[in-house]
Every structure is written in structure tokens, then in C-alpha cells.
Amino acid sequence: MSYALRGIQTSPETQKRVRDAADELGYTAHAVARALVSGRTGLVGVLSGSLEDLGEQRFVQALDRALGEKGFSMLVTDARGEPQREAELARQLGDRWVDGLIVSPLDPSADLWEQIAETLPLVTVGDALPGPTVGEVLFDNRTGVSLVLEHLHALGHRRVAVLTPSRPTTPDRPAEVVVQEVCRKLDLSATVVNSPHSLEGAARVAAAVLDGRPRPTAIFCLSDSIACGVYAAAYDHGLRLPGQLSVAGYDDHPIANVLTPGLTSVSWDSTDVAAAAATLLAAAVDGRRRARSGSTIRVVPRLVERRSTRRHS
Amino acid sequence: MSYALRGIQTSPETQKRVRDAADELGYTAHAVARALVSGRTGLVGVLSGSLEDLGEQRFVQALDRALGEKGFSMLVTDARGEPQREAELARQLGDRWVDGLIVSPLDPSADLWEQIAETLPLVTVGDALPGPTVGEVLFDNRTGVSLVLEHLHALGHRRVAVLTPSRPTTPDRPAEVVVQEVCRKLDLSATVVNSPHSLEGAARVAAAVLDGRPRPTAIFCLSDSIACGVYAAAYDHGLRLPGQLSVAGYDDHPIANVLTPGLTSVSWDSTDVAAAAATLLAAAVDGRRRARSGSTIRVVPRLVERRSTRRHS
DNA sequence: GCGGTTCACTGAACCGGTTCAGTGAATCGT
């Protein structure tokens, strides 16, 4: 049957007869059975830290393209910002459904990743992992954060609030640590506050921040989603942007260009990142025999200045 | 082995021994093998018309929650607005990977869906399908479109441009047909223009529309993504919203509340819709023996008026 | 005309689980 359909050791006319019959009956090879014998499912698990984030949504979309070109389909799951949920989902996906895993880990320090990497090709996107993986696309968050904070500093801002995605249980949040370091260096007073990615949630958090006294003159959001929430909160407070409050984002989602005023944001090309991740993963899946090479691709961010940041007078 | 792990016909201490050994070796049951014998993968195919659309992205996120509660995982694919790609993806997913399929079809008229529904539990979201499926969540687009056009008409607008998502090959685009009907009834002159969902693409299309003479006094976008593009184009043209141009959207994405001015949009609760689709599908997967019941859930939209629409003077 | 090779085709093993049926020992009642 398998031979007949693919024309191996088969006369052309038999192949045609079999094909026609298959078409007529609507027969298609049972993908699960094939996967069992071939040991490949052609599926890639994508574990998002929080699908609520517009940036991650866009990244998933980009991954669909990139993985599709390599012949993979995407199994998407959402950790919803909860590291323990992330761990559980990762384990589930480890049950051999997927040929590989692409994760932007909420908690890069967890041993979990090391365990998973033993079983499965694992590509991480974002923060660095302590252990070796099959590949990682590494964001240079240090540079990204520095770009924004130095930009705000240069504009005369000294009281800055930083809204980071909430990561309840992780002890050392990489981005946050970097923020503290850079602030110390610049002699900037920064209040770091956790925020959910949802626009409503971020707006609530931002409202609280804006009610604080003394009020910060600028808010730096570690995702554009959160920045959107800040826009809404600023509007509710009757604050004009950027006159009375500067705002900067992270990810440079297309929406940054649509907001008024345009949102200053840290840009990295999600298409490139997705393609890099897909390539790394595909290579790992193809050549499992090779030792885990642990390729690292560095993504260097760039600051896109728009009108949401202005000199503080 | 299977018995031992689950404690069937097994003494408690043996079960414990086996469990411990399994943990130590990191053994997990091969999901593919299990799926082969059980005939269930626990996967649901989600076929999006265009993941570029913010509304669909949000819907996918909502589906992840809804399906997760029912014990399903999501295989996400993106037709990118191309009906032929949609057909190909649907066929691929039909190869028995998935227990069921959730689609918001680009081309509801295709015979394809009828074929697929014979093999697989199929739930459609959005436009009605001619043939019977296992379930559908039906948007009352007629009401949705009417709400907006009547709203604009009541505000004195008579020259309205309608930007619909581009669907190249579909002969009768349901939403478009409705637009024409309602316009005739209201004696509104409407120019219907196709637009991609991407913000950049929509902005280009909108720019062309705004360059037309006489310029429309209002633009009705059939997705909030497209509306975002219109905002950008209006800004580039130096047009004040809503003073010189009214804009209305569709889907009521949270972003509608963040844009300035807030976007008047047609609202349906994506969480409810996702939950409904998941419930319909889960019921169908559980009770395959039952004849295809063909339940239909109607979603009635509601107009959320914000500040982007104003009386035309 | 006969041995050897090519060729199309068929039966059986295998992937890794689940589950049914069968085995032997221990426990029960009388």
C-alpha cells in the first residue's frame, strides 16, 4: 500500500489504479500511524510566556510562517505568565508529541529546561539559559534596556517608572536586574512595578503609578501591550503625551506606529527572530545524531524614537 | 506496564515501584502510540483566515483557554487570507492528526467543508456554511454591519468607504453583500475596497481611499486591524479624527479603547465565542456516534460607540 | 532451451503503547 502510493517497486499503471481508488474513497494515510513508525510528527511545540502580549501574538504568527516553510506545524500553548503552568505545559509537550520545542521562558533558571533539552530539541528565544540547549535566539536585553533608559536620561528624565510583565515566582528577573544596574549607573530613580500584559490590567497598574507622588515623568514599559495600557491610563488622568508624560515601549509592534503619539520603542524584527528559531530547530531535528551544538544567535535591538518621548522641562 | 502505572489489577506496592522507576528513568508514555490505539490525539486544528488580524490573534488566545479547559491542545495554522491555502491546510489537518477542527472560513461556499465534515468534527465560526456541520458559532454580520452603517447614516454621513479584508477569489463575500444591501436601503453611497489586515497594508489602502475625490466622510473597517491602518493614514494626511473623518471598526479589540480617539466598533465577546466553539467541538468529539446534530449558536453583536465617529457637518 | 537476473508484488515484522484473555498462587468457605 505504502509502496503502491509512492511508486516504489510498482508499475506505473498499478500506481495509477491505486491512486485513483484512494482518491475515490477519500483515503489518506493515518498521520498518527506514520508518525509512530517514522518517529517524527512534524509538529513543533510553541510555548508562549503570555499570549496576552501583542508582541508574542505577532511572534507566533511569524513562527507559523517560518515553521511552515520548513514543513512543520505549530502546537501553540500559553503559560499565561505563570511559571508553574509553563513547567506543566513543557512537560506535556515533552511526551513526544512534538519534534521540538520553541520557548521564550518565563523562568530561564528552572532545571526543567535542562531535563527537556535531554529529550527534545529545544530552542529558546529571549533570555539566556544557564544550561546548554540545542540553540538559542538571544535578545540583548541589556542593550535594549540601556538604550531606552539612556534615551530618557538624556531627555532630562530622572524619575522613571518601569513596568515589567509580572512573573510572580521567579526570583531574579533578568530584565529587572538590568534595569536596576543601568539606573544605578545613570543615577536614575526607577520604580519597578509588575504589570500584566492585558491592556486593562496594565491600565490599572499604570493608573496606580500615575497616582503616586511624586509622579514619574516617564514610564518605560517592557512590552508594547503594557504601553498601550499606559496610554489609556494617561488619557483617563487627563495627562497629555508626551508633554506631561513620556512613554517608551518594547518590541516595536506595528501598533506603536498607530498610537498617538507614536510610541518610542525598542525594535527587533520578529520575522527574523522567528526564522532564526525555526532554522535552529529544523537543523536540530534533522541532525539529532550530532551532539547538541548549542548555536546562539544574538539579536541586537535598536531604538525607534517616535513622539511619545520628549525632553522633560 | 500500562496497568501498572494506572493501578489496574495491580497491588499498591507494585504500582509504587513501577512509578518510582518510571520517574527515575524519566519515562513518559509515548503520546503518539497512545493516540494510535485510542484513536484520539487530544489535538484540535485551528484554521485562522488571517492571523495578521489582531481580532483573530485574540480569538486564538481565547481558544487556547477554552480548549485547554476541555483537555485539548491547539494546532494553529494561518491561511493568510488565501482561500487556496486554506483548502490545503484543511486537507492536511484532515489527515487524522486532529480530533476536530475549528475554522472561521474565508470561503464558506467551498464544497471542501462538507467533505471535511464527513471525516472530522467541524465547528465553524463566523459566516454560515451551506452544508450541515457538527456545530457552528454564527456571527450575525447582517446586524453588525447594519448597526454601523445606520449609526453613520444617523450622524449625517452619506459618502462612506468600506474596507473589507481582501478575499481574492471568493465570488460572493457575505459581509460585502450585506453592505451593499444596507447601503441601498439607507440611500448611502458606499465604496467597498479590499484591504489586507496588516497595519501597513491597510494604511496604504486607506491612503488611496483618502486621496479619492470626493473624499468619503467616514470609513467603516471590517476589522479593528484595518481601522488601525486608517488611523495611521489619516494622521499622515493631516486629517483630524473625528472632526474631518469618522472611523468605525469591527470586533472591538481592546486596542479600540486605547487609540485616540477611541474607536467605535462592533463588539462580540471573543471569550464567549471561543468557549462556545470549544464546547460544541468537545461535545462532537465525545459523542461521535450521535448523528451530526448541527447545533448553531448565534452571536448577536452590539455597537460600542466611542469618539471616532461624529456628526458630519 | 536453460540458468540467471530483473521486476512487480505479497506476507510479515515493527513502531510503542492499550487491553483482552489466560496462568498460577493465595484466600475463602464448608
Add this chain to the structure above:
DNA sequence: ACGATTCACTGAACCGGTTCAGTGAACCGC
């Protein structure tokens, strides 16, 4: 003390493909 029943455990069939090895017929050259 002996047969009947319960109980833990083991071997084998099965899911639906892929692929290897084996079979028989046709075809080749000498």
C-alpha cells in the same frame, strides 16, 4: 483438607501505517 473464587501478574493481539525479505513470473543472453 479440598474445591471454588479472588487476585496479581504475564503473553499476545491490535491500532495503521512503513519497510524488509521472500516469492513467482517474465525476460535476458548464450
